[in-house]
Amino acid sequence: MAASAWRRLALLLMLVTASAQAEIPADPLQSPAWRYLAQRYFGEAGVVFDPRVKLLLPVSAENPLSVPVHVDARALAEVREILVFADLNPIPVILRYQPGAQAEPSLGFRFKVQQATPVRAAVRTGDGQWHLGGAWIDAAGGGCTTPSLGTGSGLWKDHFGEISGHLWPRENGVQRLRLRVIHPMDTGLAGGIPAFYLDELQLQNGKGELLAKLQGFEPLAENPLLSFDLRNAGVVRVLARDTQANQLRGSVAP
Amino acid sequence: MRSLPVLLALLASLTALAAGHEYHLNGQKLADGVYVFVGAREHFSRANGGNIVNTGFIDTTEGAVVIDSGSSRLYGEQQRAWISGHSASRRIARVYITHAHPDHFLGSQAYAEVPQYALPATRASIAESGDRLSDNLYRLVGAAMSGTQSRTPNLPAGEGRVLIGGRALQLIAGSGHTEADLAVYDEASGTLFAGDLVFYQRTATTPNADIPRWLAALQRLEAIPYKTLVPGHGPVVQGPEAIAQTRDYLRWLQSTLQEAARKGVDLPELFEQPLPERFRDLALARVEFMRSAEHLYPALELDTLQGQGSH
Ligand SMILES: [Zn+2]
Numbered sequence: 001m002a003a004s005a006w007r008r009l010a011l012l013l014m015l016v017t018a019s020a021q022a023e024i025p026a027d028p029l030q031s032p033a034w035r036y037l038a039q040r041y042f043g044e045a046g047v048v049f050d051p052r053v054k055l056l057l058p059v060s061a062e063n064p065l066s067v068p069v070h071v072d073a074r075a076l077a078e079v080r081e082i083l084v085f086a087d088l089n090p091i092p093v094i095l096r097y098q099p100g101a102q103a104e105p106s107l108g109f110r111f112k113v114q115q116a117t118p119v120r121a122a123v124r125t126g127d128g129q130w131h132l133g134g135a136w137i138d139a140a141g142g143g144c145t146t147p148s149l150g151t152g153s154g155l156w157k158d159h160f161g162e163i164s165g166h167l168w169p170r171e172n173g174v175q176r177l178r179l180r181v182i183h184p185m186d187t188g189l190a191g192g193i194p195a196f197y198l199d200e201l202q203l204q205n206g207k208g209e210l211l212a213k214l215q216g217f218e219p220l221a222e223n224p225l226l227s228f229d230l231r232n233a234g235v236v237r238v239l240a241r242d243t244q245a246n247q248l249r250g251s252v253a254p
Numbered sequence: 255m256r257s258l259p260v261l262l263a264l265l266a267s268l269t270a271l272a273a274g275h276e277y278h279l280n281g282q283k284l285a286d287g288v289y290v291f292v293g294a295r296e297h298f299s300r301a302n303g304g305n306i307v308n309t310g311f312i313d314t315t316e317g318a319v320v321i322d323s324g325s326s327r328l329y330g331e332q333q334r335a336w337i338s339g340h341s342a343s344r345r346i347a348r349v350y351i352t353h354a355h356p357d358h359f360l361g362s363q364a365y366a367e368v369p370q371y372a373l374p375a376t377r378a379s380i381a382e383s384g385d386r387l388s389d390n391l392y393r394l395v396g397a398a399m400s401g402t403q404s405r406t407p408n409l410p411a412g413e414g415r416v417l418i419g420g421r422a423l424q425l426i427a428g429s430g431h432t433e434a435d436l437a438v439y440d441e442a443s444g445t446l447f448a449g450d451l452v453f454y455q456r457t458a459t460t461p462n463a464d465i466p467r468w469l470a471a472l473q474r475l476e477a478i479p480y481k482t483l484v485p486g487h488g489p490v491v492q493g494p495e496a497i498a499q500t501r502d503y504l505r506w507l508q509s510t511l512q513e514a515a516r517k518g519v520d521l522p523e524l525f526e527q528p529l530p531e532r533f534r535d536l537a538l539a540r541v542e543f544m545r546s547a548e549h550l551y552p553a554l555e556l557d558t559l560q561g562q563g564s565h
Contacts, residue, residue, distance in 0.1 A: 056522035059541060062461065062548040070522035108520035140390050164559040168518035176518040180559050225555070227520040 025049060029118040029134055033087040041083060041093075041122065046129045052076050053133030055121045061113050061139040066221040070108040071097075071121040071133075078126035079105035086137075088117035089219055090144050090189055096215040103203070103212035104174060108227030111219045112187065113137060114144040144189050144219060155223075156184055163238050163250025170229065177203070177228045177236055179252060187218040197243055198224060204237040211236065274328045275303035275398030279336050282490075285443030287313035287342065287421075290484050291324075291333060295456040295537035298325075298357070303398030304391060305329060307357040308484055310447055311337050312440050314419025317347030320368075321438050321447045323361030325391065327402040330361025347418055350425075351407050352449030352486070353432045354379035354462075356387040362405040372407035373427055375434035381406040411436060426475065430468025431458075431486075437475060444481030451475060454488030454496035457533070457542035458503055460549045465508045472501050488537075503533060507546055515554040521547060 024042075027034035028049055038047060052075035061067045073079050082105060085092040094111045105123065120134035165179030181198060188195025197218055203211040211230055230236065233254070240248040281289035290310040294302045304325030311318040318341045323330045338344055351359045351372040359380060362370055372380070384404025392399045413427040424439040431450045438447040450459070451471050476497050485496050514524055524547040533539050 056525050058522070058525070058544055058548055060545075062545055066552070068521040068548065070520045108522065140393060166518065166559050178518055178520070178555070178559060180556070225559075227518075 023047075027118075029087075029120075029136060031087045031118045033092075034118075037085065037087055037092060041085070042130050045124075047122075048129065048131055050076075050123075050131035050133065053121050053123050053131050055119065055133045055135055057119055057135060057137055059138065061137055064113050064139050066110040067113050067119075067137060067139075068108070068110050069094075069119060070227070071106060073105040073121070073123040073131070073133075076105065076123055076125055076131060079123055080126060081124040082107070083122040083124070084109075084120065085122070086111065086113060086117045086119045086219065089114050091187065091218045093217045094219045095217060098213045098215075100211050100213075102205070102231045104229035104231065106229050107214075108178075108225075110221035110225055112144045112221055113139045113219075115139055144187050156182065161246060161248040163240070163248060165236075165238070165250065165252035167236065167252055167254045169254070173231055173233070175230050175232065175236075175254065177230055177252060178225070179238060179250070180223060180225045181238075181240060181248060181250075182223050183242065183248075185216075185218070185220050185222045185224065189218070195243060198240050198248075199243050201226075201238065201240040203228065203230065204239065205232045206235045206237070208237070274400045275326070277303060277305050277324075277329055277332050277398075279305075279329075279332050281311075281336055281340055284310075284445055284482050284484070284490065285440075288440060288443045288445045288482075289313075289337075289340070290490055291336075292489070293357075293487065295488060297538060297541065298391065298394040300396045300398070302395075303329070304357055304360075304395045306487065308486060308488075308490075309333060309358075309361075310484055311341070312421060312423070312438075312443075312445070313341040313343055314347060314421045315343060316419030317341075317343045317345035319347055319418055319421075319423065319438075320349040320365065322352055322358040322449070323349055323365060325357040325360050325395070326399050327361060327363045328398060328400070330364030333361060334364045343419070349407070350411060350436060350438055351376060351380075352436045352438075352447070353434060354383070354387075355432065355450065355459075356384075356391045358450070358486070359384070359407070360388055360391065360399075360402050360404065362407070363401075363403060366405075369409050370405075370407035371409045371411035373412070373434035373436050374410050375429075376432070376436070377407050377410065379433060380404060424478075426478070428467075428471030428474060430464050430466070430471045431460075432462040435471060439478055439480065444479065445484065446475065446478055446480035446482070447484045448475055448486065448496075450486035452483065452485040452496050452500050453503075454485040454491060454499060455535075456485075456488040456537040457539050458500055458507075458546075459542055460507075460546040463546075463549065465504050465550070468504055469501060472497055472504075499536075503536070506530065506533070507543070507550070511547065511551050511554055515551065515558050518558070521551050521555070524551065 054072040056070040082097040162182045168176040186196040198216045201214040238250040293307040309322040349370040422441040426437040
């Protein structure tokens with residue numbers, strides 16, 4: 001083969017390699033863990049950074065045990081799933097949310113942060129595409145390896161599993177649901193305390209039809225306080241389960 | 255070895271870095287024997303070395319009465335050196351620490367042999383969390399903190415009038431910015447060192463705040479016939495404007511958070527809340543409002559959920 005043909009082949013190979021790498025877009029947050037996490041969570045599926053995924057969170061964590069986050073993907077159609085993770089946390093995934101047809105693709109929660117890290121909401125739409133929003137949060141740290149605070153207070157002994165909540169009517173037939181479950185949410189990373197956390201929470205309407213489903217992970221803050229926007233009227237039933245198979249029940253009436 | 259001078263120069267600059275930070279403290283005279291060191295209206299940074307705070311001193315025939323020792327050992331040392339060079343007494347009589355926030359007490363090592371006073375709850379708080387606050391400031395400020403260790407004031411201060419070296423000082427024991435907030439009033443000059451009960455042109459901070467108690471403390475300060483007021487952060491004033499601004503902001507903050515909780519707003523949604531025109535030019539308005547929401551909202555939002563559910 002002539003030298004020019006070799007050069008053409010080499011160029012072609014470079015182009016192929018480049019386009020294979022381009023499937024994971026460059027990270028605007030420049031996280032050291034981005035490529036690894038993107039491969040792990042999104043695999044072959046397409047990923048784009050999308051300003052329509054709004055993630056509200058503090059610039060710096062005032063309380064590393066309870067960092068408030070609100071995800072709003074209502075600007076996207078056909079949202080099937082929202083995955084939230086913090087790149088540099090010892091356990092990155094915080095939660096997975098699957099809003100049904102009667103739930104808005106938005107939610108609020110609190111999580112434990114171990115060090116400064118990007119926090120991301122990945123939103124999967126009906127076409128299989130992932131849309132990402134995110135921001136860095138600064139933190140003094142220690143949120144994941146610090147024992148839960150209520151341990152000594154008797155709160156869990158007397159009130160474990162209690163669910164309290166409230167519904168607020170909003171515009172366009174949407175109700176804001178806020179609820180709190182009394183649970184230690186132990187990560188298993190604090191010395192001598194095994195992991196113990198809520199791993200499933202379902203919201204149902206009064207007829208028992210599923211409105212939305214949330215899968216929880218270790219970094220969710222203790223006594224989870226969650227916010228949802230639901231397009232149903234009337235009572236919302238809450239069914240939750242933790243990693244020790246405790247079944248928790250509650251209901252919130254307007 | 256031609257590179258030796260280069261190496262030595264490098265070593266010298268590294269040593270200078272390790273040695274920390276030059277604060278360029280320059281006391282500003284407010285009245286006879288009364289001085290203030292005015293800090294930057296900023297958040298902690300490597301550039302300001304933690305000097306975001308107003309400290310000061312009142313000179314007496316027994317020595318200077320220092321009000322707050324600043325943010326680091328180096329700050330305290332440089333503050334002490336300036337006072338020794340510029341006071342008539344050339345001595346230090348005592349130190350008052352206004353409250354248990356790190357920018358106000360971490361310079362106390364420079365006054366190791368001097369009696370140091372603080373309100374009982376301030377002493378307890380420094381003893382309990384001084385090391386943690388100091389560690390966090392290292393993270394934010396870096397080299398300027400070198401050699402700094404938390405030191406708990408060794409003597410209790412209390413409400414009332416004290417006579418030191420021919421000067422009458424009134425100690426006002428308030429609370430609300432933290433669990434215990436000391437203000438010091440010099441009768442002769444009419445100077446009120448308000449500590450962090452008063453902020454001016456710099457947004458108030460609330461990591462340990464109780465707003466109703468804070469508002470009550472402001473009412474007490476307002477009754478003092480001061481001629482000059484030194485806020486904990488921000489420029490010195492002669493009139494009522496600093497107290498008025500602090501109260502206006504705290505009231506707005508409280509009612510804004512209460513109203514949001516009543517409407518079921520999620521905490522981070524508050525971060526987008528527009529600020530009223532009159533607060534927009536305060537230093538750090540947006541970031542301090544966000545921090546305050548994190549400090550104060552959790553208690554308010556839980557109230558809206560209580561007793562609503564069942565299990
Ligand atoms: Zn303070």
